[in-house]
Amino acid sequence: MTDLIQGLYSEGEKIADTKAPAGPIDKKWTQRKFDAKLVNPANRRKLDVIVVGTGLAGGAGAATLGEAGYNVKAFCYQDSPRRAHSIAAQGGINAAKNYKGDGDSIHRLFYDTVKGGDYRSRETNVYRLAEVSADIIDQCVAQGVPFAREYGGLLDNRSFGGVQVSRTFYARGQTGQQLLIGAYQALERQIAAGTVEMFTRHEMLEVIVVDGKARGIIARDMVTGEIETHLADAVVLASGGYGNVFFLSTNAMGCNVTAAWRAHRKGAYFGNPCYTQIHPTCIPQHGDKQSKLTLMSESLRNDGRIWVPKRAEDCDKDPRQIPEEDRDYYLERIYPSFGNLVPRDIASRQAKNMCDEGRGVGPAVVELQEDGSEREVRRGVYLDFAEAISRMGKDAVSAKYGNLFDMYERITGDNPYETPMRIYPAVHYTMGGLWVDYDLQSSIPGLFVTGEANFSDHGANRLGASALMQGLADGYFVMPNTIRNYLADGPFDKLDESHPAVQEARQSVESRVERFLTMGGTRSADSYHKELGRIMWEYCGMERTEEGLKKAIGMIRDLREDFWTNLRVPGQGRELNQSLEKAGRVADFLELGELMCIDALHRRESCGGHFRAESQTEDGEALRHDDEFAYVAAWEFAGDGDGRMSAPVLHKEDLVYEFIELKQRSYK
Amino acid sequence: MNLTLKIWRQAGPQAKGSMETYQVTDISEDMSFLEMLDVLNEDLTERGEEPVAFDSDCREGICGMCGLMISGHAHGPEVTTTCQLHMRSFRDGETITIEPWRADAFPVIKDLVVDRSSFDRIIQAGGFISANTGAAPEAHSVPVPKPLADRAFESAACIGCGACVAACPNASGMLFMGAKITHLGSLPQGQPERWARVQNMVATHDAEGFGGCTNIGECSAACPKEIPLDVISTLNSDLRKSRSQRH
Numbered sequence: 057m058t059d060l061i062q063g064l065y066s067e068g069e070k071i072a073d074t075k076a077p078a079g080p081i082d083k084k085w086t087q088r089k090f091d092a093k094l095v096n097p098a099n100r101r102k103l104d105v106i107v108v109g110t111g112l113a114g115g116a117g118a119a120t121l122g123e124a125g126y127n128v129k130a131f132c133y134q135d136s137p138r139r140a141h142s143i144a145a146q147g148g149i150n151a152a153k154n155y156k157g158d159g160d161s162i163h164r165l166f167y168d169t170v171k172g173g174d175y176r177s178r179e180t181n182v183y184r185l186a187e188v189s190a191d192i193i194d195q196c197v198a199q200g201v202p203f204a205r206e207y208g209g210l211l212d213n214r215s216f217g218g219v220q221v222s223r224t225f226y227a228r229g230q231t232g233q234q235l236l237i238g239a240y241q242a243l244e245r246q247i248a249a250g251t252v253e254m255f256t257r258h259e260m261l262e263v264i265v266v267d268g269k270a271r272g273i274i275a276r277d278m279v280t281g282e283i284e285t286h287l288a289d290a291v292v293l294a295s296g297g298y299g300n301v302f303f304l305s306t307n308a309m310g311c312n313v314t315a316a317w318r319a320h321r322k323g324a325y326f327g328n329p330c331y332t333q334i335h336p337t338c339i340p341q342h343g344d345k346q347s348k349l350t351l352m353s354e355s356l357r358n359d360g361r362i363w364v365p366k367r368a369e370d371c372d373k374d375p376r377q378i379p380e381e382d383r384d385y386y387l388e389r390i391y392p393s394f395g396n397l398v399p400r401d402i403a404s405r406q407a408k409n410m411c412d413e414g415r416g417v418g419p420a421v422v423e424l425q426e427d428g429s430e431r432e433v434r435r436g437v438y439l440d441f442a443e444a445i446s447r448m449g450k451d452a453v454s455a456k457y458g459n460l461f462d463m464y465e466r467i468t469g470d471n472p473y474e475t476p477m478r479i480y481p482a483v484h485y486t487m488g489g490l491w492v493d494y495d496l497q498s499s500i501p502g503l504f505v506t507g508e509a510n511f512s513d514h515g516a517n518r519l520g521a522s523a524l525m526q527g528l529a530d531g532y533f534v535m536p537n538t539i540r541n542y543l544a545d546g547p548f549d550k551l552d553e554s555h556p557a558v559q560e561a562r563q564s565v566e567s568r569v570e571r572f573l574t575m576g577g578t579r580s581a582d583s584y585h586k587e588l589g590r591i592m593w594e595y596c597g598m599e600r601t602e603e604g605l606k607k608a609i610g611m612i613r614d615l616r617e618d619f620w621t622n623l624r625v626p627g628q629g630r631e632l633n634q635s636l637e638k639a640g641r642v643a644d645f646l647e648l649g650e651l652m653c654i655d656a657l658h659r660r661e662s663c664g665g666h667f668r669a670e671s672q673t674e675d676g677e678a679l680r681h682d683d684e685f686a687y688v689a690a691w692e693f694a695g696d697g698d699g700r701m702s703a704p705v706l707h708k709e710d711l712v713y714e715f716i717e718l719k720q721r722s723y724k
Numbered sequence: 725m726n727l728t729l730k731i732w733r734q735a736g737p738q739a740k741g742s743m744e745t746y747q748v749t750d751i752s753e754d755m756s757f758l759e760m761l762d763v764l765n766e767d768l769t770e771r772g773e774e775p776v777a778f779d780s781d782c783r784e785g786i787c788g789m790c791g792l793m794i795s796g797h798a799h800g801p802e803v804t805t806t807c808q809l810h811m812r813s814f815r816d817g818e819t820i821t822i823e824p825w826r827a828d829a830f831p832v833i834k835d836l837v838v839d840r841s842s843f844d845r846i847i848q849a850g851g852f853i854s855a856n857t858g859a860a861p862e863a864h865s866v867p868v869p870k871p872l873a874d875r876a877f878e879s880a881a882c883i884g885c886g887a888c889v890a891a892c893p894n895a896s897g898m899l900f901m902g903a904k905i906t907h908l909g910s911l912p913q914g915q916p917e918r919w920a921r922v923q924n925m926v927a928t929h930d931a932e933g934f935g936g937c938t939n940i941g942e943c944s945a946a947c948p949k950e951i952p953l954d955v956i957s958t959l960n961s962d963l964r965k966s967r968s969q970r971h
């Protein structure tokens with residue numbers, strides 16, 4: 057291991073995936089499924105698997121494992137698995153079906169995903185994702201997912217997120233909902249069949265590791281407050297992303313990093329934590345009491361035109377009074393060939409640039425500045441449908457986007473048929489997550505990680521309509537096939553709740569809960585969360601600098617110290633206590649935030665959603681450094697010392713591109 | 725704006741609850757209803773009192789986790805979810821009463837939080853198409869006529885929030901159940917289990933303590949996703965047919 061680097065981290069041994077078989081890329085998955093050991097059907101009943109989180113990845117995974125005959129326990133913090141935030145995805149799901157005959161193929165979806173991820177993802181995993189994508193559509197149709205259809209009764213597709221083929225399947229603006237309900241129904245069917253036992257309103261607070269293997273979890277029943285021990289032969293985390301570290305994001309209120317972070321603290325490496333996706337088309341913030349941000353499908357960019365006034369003094373004006381020649385359609389100007397359809401990271405950063413220049417529109421919000429002072433900035437750009445309405449007619453626009461327009465009007469009180477929408481980027485998805493190998497197994501044997509919770513498929517930037525694809529690919533097709541290789545060696549030694557490792561896990565949860573309840577400070581968990589969010593957004597958001605990140609690390613440490621002395625959690629432990637739930641989640645976000653900043657600081661290049669101001673081309677575009685940074689940063693937790701997290705250890709996994717040639721992205 | 729809130733407080737499932745009165749001040753009309761409650765809760769926490777427990781998650785009208793009776797209306801005065809209700813729908817100085825969903829099948833857990841797991845059990849009884857992973861035929865092997873696909877989609881828009889039950893004087897779950905019966909029963913893939921599905925779901929619905937339907941229509945009027953009332957006709961017709969189809 058190296059000495060401390062920049063006083064913040066050290067570097068350990070390199071790591072590599074050992075599970076993807078050698079050979080041509082289009083044969084690897086078939087080969088792996090063949091090599092992975094089988095579990096005799098009679099033995100499956102004797103194998104217990106815990107699944108944490110029941111969104112697309114977890115719900116699909118739990119249902120599939122149940123169908124196969126394993127003994128599954130599934131956990132979610134909501135009152136029903138049907139609520140998971142996968143439900144909110146609007147746009148669609150990609151699949152290489154080539155139903156339009158427009159030249160799509162597995163290889164093209166693979167290529168687009170690797171390129172879209174700015175060459176920071178693992179080829180083998182991405183190829184497999186593209187390979188199983190078509191099976192997902194078959195599976196969902198068989199379950200009754202009501203995808204959009206053409207008059208002939210066949211499935212409709214659209215082009216999405218700037219790709220040049222139509223491979224996106226959709227169900228109006230509610231694709232996530234329909235896919236999730238499909239997975240939910242499959243899961244409920246297994247619950248009825250007795251193969252899956254469902255624990256709703258339960259939150260996982262610790263993973264149990266015995267002799268280096270994941271053997272269960274400690275969970276809190278959020279209704280009774282009881283702390284429960286659940287033992288198993290393997291654990292699957294499908295607990296989603298950590299965008300809520302920014303406080304304001306498009307995530308649901310309850311989305312959190314606790315399950316993943318607790319696993320990280322127990323030895324699971326955290327991959328690329330700084331890779332955050334900021335989605336360009338969200339409804340701007342209205343004030344400082346805002347609790348979350350709402351995304352509108354980026355399909356809006358297919359017909360809407362994005363602009364800001366050319367002159368800052370016009371920003372107050374009614375946009376309809378600003379003549380064409382005084383408008384700056386900046387994406388069309390800077391990127392003539394892609395225009396309004398440039399990838400998410402570019403569209404987002406340019407919106408920020410326009411507002412930083414003082415040409416933003418809408419109400420001004422108070423922001424933290426580099427020097428720690430506050431200023432008021434207008435954070436919004438116009439997304440204008442006037443041209444689309446005159447070209448296609450109002451009815452056609454309404455047929456295509458009606459539900460999004462209604463949603464916009466409900467939230468803002470403005471009618472987008474009459475006045476341009478205002479949009480601004482918001483944190484939406486985290487590409488980073490727990491490091492996994494080709495089998496989706498983390499660095500803790502027996503701990504598998506699926507969906508947004510892992511780091512594996514999207515590199516530094518995720519393409520539109522690929523999150524649903526990955527969640528269901530992992531849940532239905534990948535994890536159930538790889539976990540059997542691990543489970544084939546089970547059932548493992550019978551474990552007792554009195555085992556010291558189990559006791560230790562349980563006690564650490566109990567004493568943490570106790571500590572929250574007895575701290576008796578003055579500030580609410582929410583107030584800390586908001587403050588952390590402001591730090592993260594300012595210094596680890598759309599643009600990151602060495603100086604800013606260093607400052608953020610200091611600020612987060614101070615905030616964390618204050619949190620652990622000054623927090624107030626009302627109520628009791630043995631009851632439904634939403635303040636207590638929140639406190640635990642914020643405590644983990646306060647640690648994750650620091651790691652994200654360290655990761656962002658160490659990656660002195662710009663790639664995908666990670667833009668380092670020091671690494672840009674002359675005309676302000678992201679500049680990658682493939683010679684230095686073509687690797688996954690997998691971080692190992694190094695323990696706590698003096699009430700502080702010790703400097704984490706960086707393990708690099710080199711990204712080897714055998715099948716795709718690395719290129720600088722250009723959308724000009 | 726400034727508002728008076730009368731809120732149902734109940735310490736636990738067995739506790740006796742009561743309405744309590746609170747004031748909130750300086751509420752902006754751009755805030756959502758739940759953000760207004762967040763402000764109240766921050767206030768209460770600061771004063772050392774227990775915040776009001778209520779459910780919400782996505783806060784964008786799609787997960788179905790939120791749901792409050794607001795001045796006697798499920799999800800309040802607009803046709804939307806509680807989380808998508810904004811304060812511009814209220815007047816300065818107004819008194820708003822806030823209660824949980826009331827139904828035998830949705831017992832109160834605490835304050836405004838209720839247990840809707842009875843809905844999950846109705847789905848368990850048959851609200852699915854049995855298609856194990858990996859066994860699916862090619863998606864284009866069965867075309868679905870667009871009118872049927874559209875009908876399926878329209879009823880599949882249900883978010884399972886429970887407003888229909890809360891709005892119904894009989895606390896019936898027929899709109900929720902009818903939506904699922906119609907969704908799956910409209911599709912060719914849903915035909916093999918169609919008759920067993922309706923019988924099993926209806927039996928579970930009744931056993932869970934939901935009331936019967938007397939065609940009042942409050943359910944559909946309160947539904948944030950505007951599920952049409954005729955899904956209940958579809959349900960009833962399927963139930964009738966199922967009796968002659970089976971055996």
Ligand code: FES
Nearest residue numbers: 781783788790807
């Ligand atoms: S919180 Fe999800 S629908 Fe209201």
